[in-house]
């Protein structure tokens with residue numbers, strides 16, 4: 694975790710600092726080594742069973758949001774406690790998910806954090822990136838209220854894992870470049886959703902606009918498909 698309570702205040706890990714977990718109140722160890730991002734760890738198991746190993750990817754994402762919105766303790770009526778990666782003033786939670794989640798697990802988090810948004814690390818498996826690129830290169834334009842690239846029935850494991858979520862899912866492929874959306878746009882996140890005609894539709898949104906949308910309420914800005922040459926067969 695990025696924060697622990699030191700004398701009642703949220704503090705980042707520093708060598709020699711003593712803190713307690715804001716979830717369970719037990720002492721935490723400040724881990725300030727060279728290999729991983731500095732973080733706090735429980736002496737035994739993490740009280741939040743949903744907690745993931747804090748990677749640079751998680752940390753960078755949390756840091757895109759104001760500090761007061763990061764790592765917020767949440768408790769439901771049954772007394773279950775979890776730490777939301779980010780919780781906005783309108784109570785929407787943003788979860789940054791690096792590893793695979795079984796469906797039941799995903800559902801219980803969606804229930805607990807309702808309303809919420811998923812941002813999923815698409816770079817965990819190199820194969821996912823290349824499969825997604827392959828998919829885009831044979832996709833066709835699909836537009837309803839917003840345009841995206843769609844494809845019927847073709848198994849893409851990463852997408853399959855996330856497509857049935859109730860809440861919005863954005864895949865983060867980092868700096869990966871996809872020929873399908875040349876010229877390369879500013880960094881984008883791919884929102885994936887089910888659609889009627891297609892098995893799923895992937896829409897690239899400018900990463901900054903996604904952050905601004907959830908933080909400031911500004912409109913989401915989709916990647917401008919008009920930048921794709923009209924000669925592109927996908928317009929046929």
Ligand SMILES: [Zn+2]
Nearest residue numbers: 714716717740
């Ligand atoms: Zn704890």
